[in-house]
Amino acid sequence: MTASSFFDIPSVIDKSNLPFIMKRLDAEQFAFVTFLTPQCKDKFREILRDFFNKKITLEQAVIRVNNEISPPFGYKRVDRWQERAVRSEVSKIFTLGYGDYLLSLGETECFIPHTSFDESAECTVLIAGKKFLIKDIQNNIYKNYKLKHPAFPTVPLHANCRHIITKVQ
Secondary structure: OOOOOHHHHHHHOOOOOHHHHHHHHHHOOOOOOOOOOHHHHHHHHHHHHHHHOOOOOHHHHHHHHHHHOOOOOOOOOOOOHHHHHHHHHHHHHHHHHHHHHHHHOOOOEEEEOOOOOOOOHHHHHHOOOEEEEHHHHHHOOOOOOOOOOOOOOOOOOOOOOOOOOEEOO
16 A cells, blocks of 8 residues: 555554654654643653554544643634644654654655645645655754744645655655
8 A cells, every 4th residue: 555645654654664753752842732731741642652553543542632631721722623733743753753764764855645635735836746855854844833824845734734755656
């Protein structure tokens, strides 16, 4: 199976790339995840760890965030905030860790395939169907936060982005 979207991430993870993903997860500070109080960051990391280790599904991760993590008082809850948060952070950690794995193999470029799930104009213009230097994608990952329109090619490009990086064929 060829991976082409966010929903393919579990099928891509294996014993050779999982250590790279876990290293990135352990190092992540979740600085832009505004609903996470300092006390909740470890719980959130544990939920993501269980997802990457295939102990739970994406849906189960979302349910656990809903049940185990309380956002701070006054946090503006947008519809399905738990799902968006889990998806965004899984995508970010996967991009960083899988990118490190590809670099360890001597790869310097990655490919971002088109996906039928994401019809964002920004994705179509900036990333979909294109090759990029892995380091550029990784270095841009935090640059689009707080921007009204994403300007830097990376994955995830926006909160609902369902693109992934893959090995160049």
